[in-house]
Amino acid sequence: MAAGVHTVAVIGTGKIGELMLSGLLRAGWPAGKLMATARRQARAEELSQRYGIRVVDNLTAVAEAEVLAIAVKPQDAATLLDDIGAKVPADKLVISLCAGLPTSFFGRRLPEGTPVVRVMTNTPALVDEAMTAISAGPHATVSHLALAEEMFKPLGATIRVPESQQDAVTALSGSGPAYFYLLVEAMIDAGILLGLPRQVAHDLIVQTAIGSAVMLRDSGEHPVTLREAVTSPAGTTISAIRELENHGVRAALLAALEAARDRARELADQNK
Ligand SMILES: NC(=O)C1=CN([C@@H]2O[C@H](COP(=O)(O)OP(=O)(O)OC[C@H]3O[C@@H](n4cnc5c(N)ncnc54)[C@H](OP(=O)(O)O)[C@@H]3O)[C@@H](O)[C@H]2O)C=CC1
Numbered sequence: 271m272a273a274g275v276h277t278v279a280v281i282g283t284g285k286i287g288e289l290m291l292s293g294l295l296r297a298g299w300p301a302g303k304l305m306a307t308a309r310r311q312a313r314a315e316e317l318s319q320r321y322g323i324r325v326v327d328n329l330t331a332v333a334e335a336e337v338l339a340i341a342v343k344p345q346d347a348a349t350l351l352d353d354i355g356a357k358v359p360a361d362k363l364v365i366s367l368c369a370g371l372p373t374s375f376f377g378r379r380l381p382e383g384t385p386v387v388r389v390m391t392n393t394p395a396l397v398d399e400a401m402t403a404i405s406a407g408p409h410a411t412v413s414h415l416a417l418a419e420e421m422f423k424p425l426g427a428t429i430r431v432p433e434s435q436q437d438a439v440t441a442l443s444g445s446g447p448a449y450f451y452l453l454v455e456a457m458i459d460a461g462i463l464l465g466l467p468r469q470v471a472h473d474l475i476v477q478t479a480i481g482s483a484v485m486l487r488d489s490g491e492h493p494v495t496l497r498e499a500v501t502s503p504a505g506t507t508i509s510a511i512r513e514l515e516n517h518g519v520r521a522a523l524l525a526a527l528e529a530a531r532d533r534a535r536e537l538a539d540q541n542k
């Protein structure tokens with residue numbers, strides 16, 4: 271695929287599709303080179319008013335866009351592909367954002383030779399801090415991967431992984447923001463338990479999360495080293511850590527991420 275700004279259509283513009291569109295617009299992708307599709311008229315109008323882009327039906331997107339980004343739920347993908355699959359010209363690049371579904375799922379429903387790239391991004395795309403993992407599927411060349419990267423780099427960090435790792439990636443970074451939000455929510459409640467006003471507890475924990483995240487990214491130190499620096503002998507932190515270990519937080523995280531990985535596999539098995 272030649273270099274330059276391609277016409278991109280997001281097929282199924284819900285939460286992730288909208289994050290992708292808005293990120294591309296922030297990055298300077300021309301609105302005239304973006305299209306979206308939606309299942310409901312009210313949603314179509316909302317998207318066209320909010321972003322000034324064309325909201326078209328799926329078949330128009332297939333005919334006119336050079337890149338098709340499929341952002342429907344995995345459970346809706348087969349129905350979508352039944353409608354559009356055979357009509358996708360084999361020179362289009364299809365990018366799947368769907369959790370669980372392997373590129374072979376798309377390969378079976380698209381004309382022979384259609385390049386497919388599988389992507390797993392996450393919701394911090396809203397603030398250009400996404401983590402996006404990109405894998406080549408059948409017929410995807412180096413230049414298709416480079417184009418996918420060009421589209422997701424403005425939304426945050428990108429990494430290339432073998433497709434065999436995408437279910438694990440989904441469990442870690444795809445679902446990851448939810449784990450951090452759950453932790454923050456629980457720690458705010460703990461602040462309430464300790465008698466702090468909710469807003470104060472919120473502000474303390476959110477800034478602590480931001481500071482900790484920036485140190486994890488920028489200090490070059492291992493998380494163990496950073497944690498040890500906070501943990502004074504016979505101090506407060508080790509008392510809390512003993513409770514976390516007593517309650518099996520580490521084991522819970524191992525089991526939770528394994529469950530997320532297994533659910534991604536199940537989605538593939540249930541949507542063959
Ligand atoms: N949410 C997240 O954090 C992440 C999600 N993903 C993946 O992204 C995909 C989308 O997830 P998410 O954005 O959360 O889900 P949403 O339900 O918010 O978005 C999916 C959208 O697709 C629309 N849709 C379904 N079928 C069609 C169709 N045939 N034609 C046009 N539009 C259609 C839906 O319409 P309607 O509004 O009528 O339902 C909905 O707006 C999933 O595959 C998910 O696995 C990946 C990474 C992170």
Ligand SMILES: O=C(O)[C@@H]1CCC=N1
Pocket residue numbers: 369440444445
């Ligand atoms: O929960 C889900 O299935 C999607 C995929 C990764 C994040 N959200």
